[in-house]
Amino acid sequence: MSALLDVTDLRVTLRTARGPADALRDVSFSMQRGDTVGLIGESGCGKSITALALMGLLPEAARVSGSIRFDGQELTALDEDALCRLRGSRIGMVFQEPMTALNPLHTIGRQIAEPLRLHRGLGAAAARAEALRLLQRVQLPQAGKRLDAYPHQMSGGQRQRVVIAIALACGPDLLIADEPTTALDVTIQREVLELIGELVAEDGMGLLLISHDLGVMAESVQRMLVMYGGMVVESGPTAEVFGRLAHPYTRGLFAARPQLGMPRGTRLATIPGRVPELADLPAGCPFAERCGHAVDDCRRALPAALPVGAQHLARCIRLEAVAASPA
């Protein structure tokens, strides 16, 4: 059986005011139906660009090379019409800010019915009935009454449930969720993550979850990819990545996060410097400028992805030095 999603050597070059910039370099991963995969990194690391590339939603001026195969079909070769038929039907997407993802002028029912009518050709009555079923499925309280409500009449968590209902409307094979809970309170975040987890398991979809939060990753996905400077710097089963923290950047992210129970006034470990601008990415390892383990060789060439455990890879030539240092 071919993989549900197979991304090989994906490279995306954007045109910026400061010249061409590689937003993604050599990104490769694959997932099967039922797999849950997380992309984690800070702003500008390329995680959202990866999602946009998968959906065929990159800016016009972006150059894409490498391959994205979805269920055996090469997406980078498809025209806009063919992509439109995939998006919203076989690939569902949930965005960060549910208020901007929904149209404030249309009722909830109409917005859920739209993909059903477009992709599945349902009539108005059938689409409305199906929309109600979807709202019940995402556990929206009083779903029947909510069909005729407008987005502004709902809370953030409720709106995100509606966005999830729209993403699921056509029974997609792959759900891409880009920071789906970042705009929500922790208690609501927990509910929405649990809902996504349950729905994905019930339908056997693939889930690609994008987040900047290690805690969200730890609880929600089987495998994770850590991105930095447009590259996947570490990837593997979630438990392996957390257990080993092989790449110095992953280690830095972990150490910088305050955790409950730290004594008052604890100094957090910081990663010096800042996330590099895409146009300024060095030739070598993108993290070398901020890395305490960097040597001259790090700045010469992009490190290759090396195995550090079962299906666990890290792009670093100083793995031993990193492993020997305290986490």
Next chain:
Amino acid sequence: MNPPLLQVEGLVKHYRLPRERLLASPPTVRALEGVSFELGAGRSLGVVGESGSGKSTLARLVMALEPPTAGSVRLDGLALHALPPAALRAARDRMQMVFQDPYGSLDPRRTVLHTVAEPLRVLHGAGPAEQRERAAEVLQAVGLGVQALAKYPHEFSGGQRQRIAIARALITRPKLIVADEPVSALDVSVQAQVLNLMQDLQQRFGLAFLFVSHDLAVVDLVSDEVIVLYQGRIVERGAPDALFRQAAHPYTRALLRAVPRLQPGAPRGRVPAPAPPIEAATAGEGCAFLPRCRLAHERCARERPLLRLLTAPGRTAHAAACHAAEEVAAMPQNA
């Protein structure tokens, strides 16, 4: 004995919404329903709660950016909301604010010098030389060089912008800084830098922080005392140790349970009940948390629990507004 730096007493804030129908009386949002606390010089008070709990309203009232419906805010013994305008202006150099979004809180068309020195210019009428000198001083204190003075906000990253916002807050040599979600918009690695900086500055200048955040781990790290707000009321207060390890209010427990842990595959408590829609808090009789509470009994519907002490009185005594506070506090930490 001197009064504490900040004394907040019985603070109430109701907002009137526009009428929904012509003849109906306009609905009211009860953002704060009687909040009292004290904050000593050089200390940090963390304020946590969900959106709609009243945290940002509290910050705005403490800064005297809007008048309360009832209650008082005293800074150094001065009742801010009762001061005549000129005296309030004079008091403003003792308190400054840092906002969440360093992109929205700095004027993109003004140089860093203009922005950072603005409080001095406005409150003291400082001349150009003094503005420049003091701005350079505070920029140095937040880890940015003098060369930043002539630049514009777009030339800086999010973390550097937040340093500029902190520099602007420091320039009047305030005693109190009200920080509303100051690190929420920052990347994790940058967030750590700014948190360390804020703690260094607190020690160096003896600042008091009123630190509003939805992130319990951040509040745990920076606070001497924490208050938990729910629908405009303090439901629990105490030192972070007691509060986070022996939480005595079911709401605090629900918040703690919801925090994602860093152990993959670790068992986690399920959310007991879906949250009610965010709407105007009702002024009903019972406990406001009742609809979401797993431990509710019949008394909770009849009688609103008052905030009561669970330990001996003291500066950071543990208190909770729950009829069953002792039982809740005795539950295992992760329950």
